[in-house]
Amino acid sequence: MSEQLKLIVEQLNRDPFRRNFNLITFDSLEPMQLLQILNDVLAEIDAKQAIDIREEMPEQTAKRMFTLLGMLKYKPPGSQSEASSFxxxxxxxxxxxxxxxxxxxxxxxxxxxxxxxxxxxLVRLEVPVDFLQDDVIAETFHQYEELLEAFKSCHKECEQLKNSGFSTAEIRRDIGAMEEEREQLLKRVERLRKRVESVAKHQHMLELARQLRLEKEREESLAHQKPEQKNQLFQAEQRLQRSELQLKDLRQAAADAKPESLMKRLEEEIKFNSYMVADKLPKELESKRLTVQYLQKVAAEPAMGQAELTELEDKIRETNVQINLLIEKRMMRNDPIDDKLSLFRQQASIIARKKEAKAEELQEAREEMAALERELNAKNSQARDQDGAELIRGDEFKRYVAKMRSKNTTYKKKRQEIAELRAEYGVLQRTEEILKQRHEVGLQQLQSVEVQKGISGYSDTQEELERVSAIKSELDEMKGRTLDSMSEMVKKLNSMISEKKSALAPVIKELRPLRQQCQELTQEYDEKKAQYDTCAAGLESNRSKLEQDVKGLREEVAQEENRYHYINAMKQITEMQIQRAADEMKAYVSSDTQERKKTIREQYMKNIAEQESLGKKLREQQKVVRETHGANMKQVKMWKDLEQLMECKRQCFLRAQSQVSVGQVIQEAGEDRLVL
Structure with missing residues (x-):
């Protein structure tokens, strides 16, 4: 344990924590300070954990820490009791x-x-299977999985590159090889250009090839845009259907909002709030105050030593023994009036506990409903902000709610079973304590009886055995008397047992027909439940078949609508092309020269003539550039040499000027020395 503390303190004193702890100061930290240090270490590992735990609820802090430790694969103690204590x-x-x-x-x-x-x-999102039945959500989830795999591969490549250790010499060699390859490609392009220049109208052919390439690229982009447009149209139709369903639900909700139902809900809410304000919250506040007073009292008292603690434990043990004796005396007395009152008290306490539990459940349900409403509003606003965001359909949401309700009922049953088991465990633990105390009391009585009878420590030593054998004759009479008293006590116990049996006999007789009735009702319930399950399964299968048929018909209608719109669009395009061709023929056949000049043929011929004249001018310019290229390059070289020469002169002038200034400083220093 000391080695563990040493390592913790040593690591906390280093970067980036720098706590300046020693073993004493670290061991004397309060629990909140220790939790804050643990949270700071977790924040160093994950920046999202940088939170002051005083500004956070303990349940949220524990949940956040357990989540991160599970993600980091920390293994707590093995057994269940150790894990719960941890x-x-x-x-x-x-x-x-x-x-x-x-x-x-x-x-x-x-x-x-x-x-x-x-x-x-890399932590995967758990999406319910019902949501994955939607095509858009399934496609998005598939893209999400593909991105996860791509991230894994990229991370592996990055780690391999970090561990591979490429040298700068290898990178330079690769750069040199790429430069050589670039020069070879440039030479090859130059050869192809010279070869093409010898062909007649090569500029026109190059322009046509460029236009062909651009048209092919445009065709590919249009082919890619076509399924995207279809997908967007399908999503828009789905959004329209969902909007219609939401409008229908809102109209139904507005129709159900009657004054009587609103008044009834308001009365129930007022009753609940009055109960919370008048009964539950004052009791909780009073219990909290008592707890605070008790804790303040405990904190104000001075520290107790081991002797005082043992004395208090002895007093507690004696008090428990007295309480048990009083309980036994009360049970022996068996006053019928007290029994009736205790029965009513138990019923009243049970009803009060049930009322408090139901109030707590209602409060939790309201808080949960408010949280879910806030989350739903946030999701709706986020979905409205994002174009093309998919929401849950009405029928799918109903199925999901029904599934969650069944899970909630199962959870409540399990929680009730756990509460019953805990209560039973508490009763058994209390019974065990009572039996242990009785056993201790019996041992003490036995020791006192042994002391009274003179046989204390009978089985301990041989000396006591010899002493007991020496006084055996004296104890025979006392044993006879004790046997008589024990026989009387046994008779009394048997009479008490017979009385208890006679008192319980009518209750048992009443309980037997009730048990039989319970068995009959349980059997009838099982039969009815089986019938209900079979009927529900049949209706569910019919409903799923009808939903599949409706879905297929809707898809068919959507496809036919898409085909109809596509045919109309193609019809309009064809009509426009026919109209353009008719206008072109009309203008071409016309005798008016101005109208003939507006034809596409005349425009293309004019463009061809302009391009040919432009190509002729460019060839003349190219010829002039080739003729003057050598002289121009020679002149450029001469200018560069002149620039280098002037730079060299400037450098020489600056050096000479600096040498002169240094010589003057030395001369002045020498003159000063001579004067001195």
Whole structure:
């Protein structure tokens, strides 16, 4: 344990924490301070954990820490009791729970940083199977999985590149090879250009080839845009259907909003709020005040030593023994009036507990409903902001809600079973304590009886055996008396048992027909439930078949509508082309020269003539450039040489000027020395 603390303190004193702890100051930290240090270490691993735990609820802090530790693959203690104590200790900030976590984290901070970084991108989102039935959501989820795989491959390549260790010499060789390849490509392009220049009208042919390439690229882009446009049209139709369903639901909700139902809901809410304000919240506030007063009283008292603690434990043990004796006396007395009152008290307490539990459940349900409404509003606003965002359909949402309700009922049943088991465990634990106390009391009585009878420590030593054998004759009479008293006590116990049996006999008789009735009702319930399950399964299968048929018909209608619109568009394009061809023929056949000049043929001929004249001018310019290329290059070289010569002269002038200034300084220093 000391080695563990040493390593924790040593790591916390280093970068980036720099806490300046020693073993004493670290061991004397409060639980909240220890939890804050654990949170700071987790924040160093994952920057999202940089939170002040005083500004956060303990449940949220525990949930956040458990989530991150599970993501980092921290293994808590093995058994269930140890795991529960570990969780409780981590929430309360106890040292036996926090110190092993700090020791494990501080030993492998770089590795855990990398794991936390990868977990942000590689932890898969759990999407319900019902949502994946939608094509858009399924396609988005498939893209999400592909992006995860792409991220994995990119990360592996990055790690391989980091570990491969390419040298600068290899990179320079690669750059040189690419430069040589570039020069070869330039030479090849130049040869092809010279070969093409010898062909007649090569500029026109190059222009036509460029236009052909551009048209092919445009055709490919239009082919890619066509399915995207179809997909957008399908999504728009789906959004329209969902909007119509939402409008229908809103109209139904507005129709159901009657004054009577609104008044009834308001009355129920007022009753609940009055109960919370008048009964539940004052009791909780009073209990919190008592707890605070008790804690303040405990904090104000001075620290107790071990002797005082043992004395208090003895007093507690004696008080428990007296309480048990009083309970036994009360059970022996068996007053019928007290029994009736206790029965009513138990019923009243049970009803009060049930009322409080239902109020808490209602409050939790309201809080959960408010949170879900806020989340739904946020999702709706986000979906409205994003174009093409997909929402859950009405029938799918209803199925999802029904599924969640069944899960909620199952969860409540399991939670009730756990509560019953915990209550039974508490009763058994209390019974065990009572039996242990009775056993201790019996041992004490036995020891006192042995002391009274003179046989204390009978089985301990041989000396006591010899002493007992020596006084055996004296104890025979006392044994006879004790046997008589024990026989009387047995008779009394048998009479009490017979009385209890006679008192319980009518209750057992009443219970037997009730048990039989319960069995009959349980059997009838099972039969009815089986019938209901079969009927529900048949209706569900029919409904799924009808939904599939409707979906197929809707897809067919959408395809036919797309085909109809496509045919109309092609018809309009064809009509426009026919009209343009008729106008062209009319203008070409016309006797008016101005109208003939507006034809496409005349325009193309004019463009061809302009391009030929432009090509002729460019060839003349190329000829002039070739003739003057050598002289111009020679003149450029002469200008560069002149520039180098002037730069050299400037440098020489600056050096000479600096040497002269240094000589003057030396001469002045010498004159000063002579004067001195």
């Amino acid at each position: 969780r409780q200790g981590l929430v309360t900030g106890s040292k036996p729970a926090v110190h092993p976590v700090l020791h494990w984290l501080l030993q492998r901070v770089p590795e855990l940083k990398k794991r936390a970084y990868l977990a942000r991108f």
